[in-house]
Amino acid sequence: MKTWRNASLAVTAATVLALTTACGQETGTQPNGQAVGAVNPAGQPAANSGYGSGYGGGGAPAGAADAKPSTAGQLAVWESKKLGEVLTDGEGMTLYRFDKDSVDPVTSNCNGDCAKAWPVVAAGDVTPAPGTDASLIGSVTRADGTKQLTVGGWPMYRYAKDAKPGDANGQGVGGTWFASAPDGKKAALGGGGEEAGGEESAEEAGGESVDLAGLSVRKDPKLGEIVVDKNGMTAYVFTKDSAWPMKTACTGACLEKWPVIAPVDANDTVGILKKGFVTFDRPDGIKQQTIDCWPIYTFAGDKKPGDTNGQGVGGTWFAVSPQGKPVGAPS
Numbered sequence: 394m395k396t397w398r399n400a401s402l403a404v405t406a407a408t409v410l411a412l413t414t415a416c417g418q419e420t421g422t423q424p425n426g427q428a429v430g431a432v433n434p435a436g437q438p439a440a441n442s443g444y445g446s447g448y449g450g451g452g453a454p455a456g457a458a459d460a461k462p463s464t465a466g467q468l469a470v471w472e473s474k475k476l477g478e479v480l481t482d483g484e485g486m487t488l489y490r491f492d493k494d495s496v497d498p499v500t501s502n503c504n505g506d507c508a509k510a511w512p513v514v515a516a517g518d519v520t521p522a523p524g525t526d527a528s529l530i531g532s533v534t535r536a537d538g539t540k541q542l543t544v545g546g547w548p549m550y551r552y553a554k555d556a557k558p559g560d561a562n563g564q565g566v567g568g569t570w571f572a573s574a575p576d577g578k579k580a581a582l583g584g585g586g587e588e589a590g591g592e593e594s595a596e597e598a599g600g601e602s603v604d605l606a607g608l609s610v611r612k613d614p615k616l617g618e619i620v621v622d623k624n625g626m627t628a629y630v631f632t633k634d635s636a637w638p639m640k641t642a643c644t645g646a647c648l649e650k651w652p653v654i655a656p657v658d659a660n661d662t663v664g665i666l667k668k669g670f671v672t673f674d675r676p677d678g679i680k681q682q683t684i685d686c687w688p689i690y691t692f693a694g695d696k697k698p699g700d701t702n703g704q705g706v707g708g709t710w711f712a713v714s715p716q717g718k719p720v721g722a723p724s
């Protein structure tokens with residue numbers, strides 16, 4: 394009996410040590426917690442092309458010429474693995490600048506068919522992205538008398554071939570169109586913006602994708618820095634869960650509203666705390682990503698990137714900070 398007891402204690406100690414070690418490593422698998430239920434991964438937003446072929450690569454759809462320019466609303470900054478910081482509108486759509494425009498004097502040279510393929514972003518109801526210089530936001534009066542948003546003096550456009558948030562198909566088109574950085578300059582890691590695309594058409598260039606990391610950080614106007622998944626959807630933590638011992642109170646029907654975030658390679662992250670970045674291996678075989686050992690989820694009520702409809706739900710669900718903390722939760 395004594396021998397069995399000693400062996401049992403040894404196994405228990407080894408298990409505790411393994412759990413502690415896993416929670417302190419940058420990568421690893423957390424042994425079984427107490428959660429059950431089926432995974433219901435968050436889907437990407439439904440595509441809505443809305444426009445047509447790009448300038449230099451085909452015409453725009455009928456009626457596009459009559460469409461009034463829409464404002465950008467709340468600007469945001471997204472981290473792209475390929476392009477670095479990219480400026481987007483309130484719907485998560487990439488904003489662009491045109492090399493044939495000018496900043497001295499500020500002038501937009503994209504008119505007619507060009508403006509059908511590259512819809513103008515109207516000035517007016519626009520809010521600067523959090524953490525950016527508000528003085529860079531301005532406007533220019535176009536040839537038709539309408540006012541267009543400028544950032545750092547550069548007129549802003551969307552691209553007709555971008556169907557959903559995260560698309561950057563206009564990057565490098567014709568060697569003159571580039572996604573905008575938060576300051577109006579070309580968004581490009583390594584300074585390669587001028588070389589992208591050459592004189593290729595949109596079809597030849599093939600376009601780019603903003604290509605968010607598996608987990609990255611978005612600057613929300615109300616919440617500050619919060620974690621988003623590869624689709625730009627807000628990540629949440631549940632304060633009824635526990636980081637140590639790692640377990641969750643979200644099971645069964647709860648998972649239909651709060652789908653787990655599947656494991657993400659630590660190298661496929663931008664700005665996320667790596668300590669305690671481990672996989673929660675649930676007893677039913679489902680694997681869930683954690684930050685600082687806290688299980689993370691998305692919310693079925695968020696329909697598009699930038700939504701934070703899950704914030705504060707039930708006083709227990711909160712967007713998660715890059716350090717794994719519940720943003721805005723009571724102390």
